[in-house]
Amino acid sequence: MPHFMCVQCAVQFAASDSPPSSCPICSDPRQYVRWAGQAWTTMEELGRDHAVVLRDEDGILSIGVEPAFAIGQRALLAETADGNVLWDCVPLVSDEAVAALTARGKVKAIAISHPHFFSAIVEWSRAFGNIPVYIHEGNRPWVMRPDPAIVFWTGETKAILPDVTLIHCGGHFDGSSVCHWRRRDKSNVVLAGDTLQVVMDRKHVSFMYSYPNAVPLNARAVKCIAGALESFDYGQVYSAFWNMRILADGKGAVARSVERYLTAIAD
Numbered sequence: 001m002p003h004f005m006c007v008q009c010a011v012q013f014a015a016s017d018s019p020p021s022s023c024p025i026c027s028d029p030r031q032y033v034r035w036a037g038q039a040w041t042t043m044e045e046l047g048r049d050h051a052v053v054l055r056d057e058d059g060i061l062s063i064g065v066e067p068a069f070a071i072g073q074r075a076l077l078a079e080t081a082d083g084n085v086l087w088d089c090v091p092l093v094s095d096e097a098v099a100a101l102t103a104r105g106k107v108k109a110i111a112i113s114h115p116h117f118f119s120a121i122v123e124w125s126r127a128f129g130n131i132p133v134y135i136h137e138g139n140r141p142w143v144m145r146p147d148p149a150i151v152f153w154t155g156e157t158k159a160i161l162p163d164v165t166l167i168h169c170g171g172h173f174d175g176s177s178v179c180h181w182r183r184r185d186k187s188n189v190v191l192a193g194d195t196l197q198v199v200m201d202r203k204h205v206s207f208m209y210s211y212p213n214a215v216p217l218n219a220r221a222v223k224c225i226a227g228a229l230e231s232f233d234y235g236q237v238y239s240a241f242w243n244m245r246i247l248a249d250g251k252g253a254v255a256r257s258v259e260r261y262l263t264a265i266a267d
């Protein structure tokens, strides 16, 4: 039985004879259903005319799918002395990409910011030998392909390697999380998904309940995100899409962005 994949958000579903009746992630106000209507594919079909691409983004390896598909998801590789973590995920797995990633060191875990990046998590876990996929408990209702490899974590932080800590922030989704990566020789990084979205000037971030439908977050949620990050040191912020990153004074940029945002939405 195939695992159907939503064409709009790339989430892969549990095996079924026929496509699901709808995609709950795209029916939610934080996404949208294609104007032409709900459509489905499979990873096998996607692999016929798409490829996994790996690219260096100022010292961090990025993994994407080309031509662009669904949300345009891209993953990032957090590389540490104790093993590597794939942060977020993409809808397609290829043998070449798995070999290229493995050549840089063992990928020990996958960690996911929120449901818009679930895509093909189970396929990637299997490709690396059933490694754990960390998803915050708050995002459990959105998992469309349950699997024993998925680890639902609770609480405010979870260290998954000595230099890699997941931080629960909430906001965009109840379980929205970021990844703090401590680097020995360079500045620390927050891999942010769209919990903090680096904006076009690449000097600020912004915060939205729905990005495609332009629904902002309220002040309380933004203050919670800021509070969750307060005790962490970091110089860089990499958010959800290709090239959207702040390379210096990331913590200062986030503080200024929070102030700017709260001023913008004040009465």
Ligand SMILES: [Zn+2]
Binding pocket: 006, 007, 008, 009, 010, 011, 023, 024, 025, 026, 027
């Ligand atoms: Zn969808």
Ligand SMILES: [Zn+2]
Binding pocket: 114, 116, 172, 194, 211
């Ligand atoms: Zn999102």
